[in-house]
Amino acid sequence: xxxxxxxxxxxxxxxxxxxxxxxxxxxxxxxxxxxxxxxxxxxxxxxxxxxxxxxxxxxxxxxxxxxxxxxxxxxxxxxxxxxxxxxxxxxxxxxxxxxxxxxxxxxxxxxxxxxxxxxxxxxxxxxxxxxxxxxxxxxxxxxxxxxxxxxxxxxxxxxxxxxxxxxxxxxxxxxxxxxxxxxxxxxxxxxxxxxxxxxxxxxxxxxxxxxxxxxxxxxxx
Ligand code: 0O2
Numbered sequence: 284x285x286x287x288x289x290x291x292x293x294x295x296x297x298x299x300x301x302x303x304x305x306x307x308x309x310x311x312x313x314x315x316x317x318x319x320x321x322x323x324x325x326x327x328x329x330x331x332x333x334x335x336x337x338x339x340x341x342x343x344x345x346x347x348x349x350x351x352x353x354x355x356x357x358x359x360x361x362x363x364x365x366x367x368x369x370x371x372x373x374x375x376x377x378x379x380x381x382x383x384x385x386x387x388x389x390x391x392x393x394x395x396x397x398x399x400x401x402x403x404x405x406x407x408x409x410x411x412x413x414x415x416x417x418x419x420x421x422x423x424x425x426x427x428x429x430x431x432x433x434x435x436x437x438x439x440x441x442x443x444x445x446x447x448x449x450x451x452x453x454x455x456x457x458x459x460x461x462x463x464x465x466x467x468x469x470x471x472x473x474x475x476x477x478x479x480x481x482x483x484x485x486x487x488x489x490x491x492x493x494x495x496x497x498x499x500x501x502x503x504x
Contacts, residue, residue, distance in 0.1 A: 292355075292356060295356045296340075296356055296359075299356055299359060299360070300337055300366075302420060302422070302427060302429055303337055303366050303367035303429060303431075304337055304367070305420045305422070305429070306367045306418055306420050306429035306430075306431050307335045307337070307367050307368075307369060307431065309418050309420055309429075310367075310369055310386075310416070310418055310431050310433065311333060311335060311369065313386060313389065313392075313418075314330060314333055314369070314371060314382070314386065315333075317329075317330070317382060317385050317386065318330040321381075327374075327488075328374070329373055329374060329375075329378035329381055329382055330371055330372070330373055330374075330378070330382060331372045331373060331374055331438055332372050333369060333370065333371050333372070334369070334370040334372075335367075335368065335369045335370070336368055337366065337367060337368075338363070338365060338366045338367075338368065343359060343363065343366060346363060347359065347362060347363065350362055360430075363430075364395070364396070364415045364430050364432055365415075365432035366430070367429065367430070367431045367432070368431070368432045368433075368434065369431065369432070369433050369434070370433075370434045370435075370436070370441070371433060371434070371435045371436075372436060372437070372438055372441050373435060373436070373437055373438075374437070374438070374484075375437065375477075375480060375481050375484050376401065376437060376477055376478070376481045377481060377484075378437075379401065379412050379435045379436065379437065380412070382435055383397075383412055383414060383433075383435055386414070386416070386433070387414065387416065391418065391419055392416050392417070392418055393416060393417040393428070394414065394415075394416055395415040395416060395417055395430065396413075396414070396415040397412070397413065397414050397415075398412070398413040399412055399413075400412065400413065401436075401440075404470070404474070406467075407447070407463060407466065407467060407470070408443070408447075408466060408467040408469070408470025408471060408474075409443075409444060409447065409470070410436065410440045410443070410444075410470065410474060411434050411435065411436040411440055411444065412434070412435045412436065413432065413433070413434050413435075414432070414433045414434075414435070415430060415431075415432055415433075416430070416431055416433060417429065417430050417431070418431060437477050439473045439474075439476055439477045439480075440473070440474075440477070442473065443466075443469060443470050443473050447466060450462070450466070
């Protein structure tokens with residue numbers, strides 16, 4: 284029977300999205316295991332909660348076009364790092380680095396890129412640690428390394444980013460510079476609170492209560 288190229292493309296797209304959603308499950312399980320292990324070992328959870336998403340088809344197409352790429356299944360794999368995304372919300376700043384370090388030091392994980400927007404916040408005040416990793420996923424008849432973006436941040440950083448995201452959709456505001464300035468001020472206040480909460484935690488648990496991990500991440504460029 285004659286094959287319809289559109290239907291064939293749609294099938295390949297569906298299969299690729301299934302693979303990304305399996306990659307999310309793999310990374311989610313790794314993070315759940317780390318959180319459970321920490322809770323038994325140190326009597327506290329470094330991870331508050333985890334969100335995950337597969338990028339929507341329209342967003343995939345828009346991002347490919349903005350990069351000057353033709354919208355095709357091949358180009359998704361070769362040009363996009365964030366089709367599969369997890370957001371890990373941690374309690375304290377040092378938990379972010381501890382979770383990241385424990386994740387990327389696992390044998391089957393390859394770190395492709397790290398962007399530390401905590402030590403180097405974006406000019407608008409955005410803070411978060413971004414990791415692009417590859418994880419092998421074992422399917423019925425083959426194994427494939429899948430790319431996943433992991434954004435790790437504190438509750439405070441997430442609070443700011445969520446509201447910033449909502450406000451950025453509204454383009455026709457009267458005084459955008461004033462609004463950007465006030466948002467940046469909020470980001471700085473929130474960051475100061477994060478640092479103080481970290482100090483309070485250190486006073487309660489001491490610095491040695493859990494390994495103080497210093498990640499050696501490349502600077503974001
Ligand atoms: P969505 O809907 O969150 O998926 P790249 O994705 O690598 O091609 P870039 O800009 O180098 O592009 O990536 P970067 O800076 O590592 O961050 C991309 C993602 O981080 C964004 O995804 C947001 O989720 C988040 N992010 C980055 N900057 C900001 C910011 O200023 N405010 C907020 N709220 N989030 C930010 P997407 O693709 O924009 O969309």
